Amino acid sequence: MHDTNLLQLITDDFAPAQQLLDLLQQESLALHGRDMPLLEAILARKQGLIILLEQHGRRRSEVLASLNLPTDRSGLEQLAAHSGIGQELLAQSDVLNQLLEDCQVANERNGRSILVQQASTAHQLRILNGGESPTLYDARGSTAMLVKPRPLSQA
Template identity: 40%
Template sequence: MPDTRILELLNTDIHSCTELLAILEQEFSALNERKLEQLQALLDSKQPLLVSLNQNAKERSNLLQRNGLTADMNGFQQFAQNSPHSAKLLQQHNTLNDLIEQCQTANLRNGRLIRANQISVGSALNIIRGSNEPSLYDKSGSTAYKNTRRTFTSA
């Protein structure tokens, strides 16, 4: 039955998201402590989880579409209403959504820390190079230095 398969996929994804969230927390600590070897190991352990989450999401979408429903929240709710496991499906779906939001928040936090570290390292390199010129920002928000040639429209 598709409802039991979707429930299995949700349970698998909840487990994967829980692991991913723990890895993101470890990543935050490793970024703060600048432990590059640990960061690489964490990246290696994140990749299979992300692949699994993506594959399971596609399979859930395909199952919903095969049942004539849209692959969105409305389609899922319609699917769950017609299932004997309705309450469990909706509960697990909500749990998964909450975990995904937590992972996104942690990932954004880690990205901000990476960006701050990049700026810090860039400033340190400028000092080592003897270039104390202030940096400018380009249209993407990245820093560009005075010696970098840019057209007036890209300034």
């Protein structure tokens, strides 16, 4: 009974995990296009899917814990060893784990993209604000006087 319940919980997560992966791929495109309204919509949908997947993960852990089994892969393997659907249970768990790993890789890639864009934006703002003034030389070979930062309206 617990094994079929656990299998159902695993297979129920396939659709949300795939939707999350699709959203992360859409997010990547929206990040490159700097489409803020689309990014906001994606973020809202992502948060809902992440909460759902976390809840289902807790339920799976609770099922294993109720059987006094570890709440990780070893607990699942112990349950599978005593179940008629043990091989299917492990196979479906592997499929779900792969989907979630793909989501993690896509999320990390999007995170790196965000960091690059933040650095680029910060650099552009420093230029516009007259931030770090360059070390320039005048006709005599000495350093020129430092330029005062300008307001954006004068950049």
